[in-house]
Amino acid sequence: MKILLLGHKGMLGNDLLIELGCRHEVTGMDIDEIDIVSAAQCREAVDEITPEIVVNAAAYTNVDGCEKAKDECFAVNAEAVKNIAEACRGKNICIVHFSTDYVFDGSGTEPYKEDHPCNPINTYGASKLAGERYLQDLAKKYILIRTAWLYGKNGKNFVRTIMEKARIVGQLEVVDDQVGSPTYTKDLAAAVALLIDGKATGIFHITNRGSCSWYQFAVKILQESGMTGVDVTPIKSDKLVRLAKRPAYSVLSMQKFIQKTGKIMQPWQLALQDYLKNVKH
Numbered sequence: 329m330k331i332l333l334l335g336h337k338g339m340l341g342n343d344l345l346i347e348l349g350c351r352h353e354v355t356g357m358d359i360d361e362i363d364i365v366s367a368a369q370c371r372e373a374v375d376e377i378t379p380e381i382v383v384n385a386a387a388y389t390n391v392d393g394c395e396k397a398k399d400e401c402f403a404v405n406a407e408a409v410k411n412i413a414e415a416c417r418g419k420n421i422c423i424v425h426f427s428t429d430y431v432f433d434g435s436g437t438e439p440y441k442e443d444h445p446c447n448p449i450n451t452y453g454a455s456k457l458a459g460e461r462y463l464q465d466l467a468k469k470y471i472l473i474r475t476a477w478l479y480g481k482n483g484k485n486f487v488r489t490i491m492e493k494a495r496i497v498g499q500l501e502v503v504d505d506q507v508g509s510p511t512y513t514k515d516l517a518a519a520v521a522l523l524i525d526g527k528a529t530g531i532f533h534i535t536n537r538g539s540c541s542w543y544q545f546a547v548k549i550l551q552e553s554g555m556t557g558v559d560v561t562p563i564k565s566d567k568l569v570r571l572a573k574r575p576a577y578s579v580l581s582m583q584k585f586i587q588k589t590g591k592i593m594q595p596w597q598l599a600l601q602d603y604l605k606n607v608k609h
């Protein structure tokens with residue numbers, strides 16, 4: 329199939345390019361070739377490439393930055409989704425788009441299902457929800473994937489940050505009152521390919537299996553990377569000065585994905601080992 333992949337230089341986009349590129353004819357475009365905030369540029373790209381699928385991995389992903397740059401954040405995460413959907417209209421194109429666990433408010437105590445009411449508590453979550461709504465209102469065929477806590481080879485991420493801080497500072501304070509599911513972008517990209525190949529449509533939650541707090545994740549990162557002797561202290565979120573609030577609990581239920589594909593994602597601990605092996609090489 330012919331696929332137009334937007335945001336192919338980003339963390340997830342890079343792994344999608346590799347995964348989808350094995351089986352499909354993929355054209356990647358990122359900010360240096362297209363600004364998805366421009367409706368005209370979205371139309372031109374779709375008309376020129378004539379894809380059967382448009383995968384949108386482009387986004388404004390700086391969660392705290394969104395609080396200061398609300399207009400830009402909504403332009404990329406919401407208005408641009410409208411542009412993409414309108415550019416694809418009447419052309420029988422399936423749009424694959426990504427959203428976030430941050431569309432939920434975090435007051436839940438069991439994994440969120442796809443139809444659970446959304447109630448974002450920060451600007452990033454609100455902008456991603458607005459993007460979801462545009463997609464659902466305007467696209468005939470779509471796969472909307474909500475995911476969480478991404479890390480991958482091609483991007484600034486929590487795993488890298490923890491290892492760098494541990495090396496430089498030697499002691500860390502990490503929040504222990506936010507629980508979610510760390511997710512390796514290589515695993516997510518493989519799961520996305522399964523949904524595309526299975527001609528799925530609708531909303532799907534996909535993360536690596538299991539959950540932990542950021543503190544537990546940090547401890548595991550240091551353990552798996554052999555960084556002993558680093559002092560890691562669990563702290564409460566209110567001790568950190570951050571512009572955006574984060575949900576306390578944002579674990580996503582994957583029952584629907586499992587039912588559709590028969591695939592069970594590997595546990596986050598094994599995914600982390602894979603990632604560390606990969607970055608070493």
Ligand SMILES: NC(=O)c1ccc[n+]([C@@H]2O[C@H](COP(=O)([O-])OP(=O)(O)OC[C@H]3O[C@@H](n4cnc5c(N)ncnc54)[C@H](OP(=O)(O)O)[C@@H]3O)[C@@H](O)[C@H]2O)c1
Pocket residue numbers: 334335336337338339340341358359362363364365384385386387388389404426427428429456475476477478479483
């Ligand atoms: N990262 C996470 O933990 C996480 C969690 C849940 C969901 N998600 C969602 O997963 C998807 C992928 O996230 P990611 O972390 O891989 O993103 P990322 O690494 O920030 O990559 C996004 C890419 O989009 C590009 N981009 C930004 N604005 C653009 C524009 N106006 N036109 C064209 N390209 C533009 C970026 O370029 P620049 O780098 O030059 O800006 C970057 O290459 C996003 O939809 C995100 O909301 C991410």
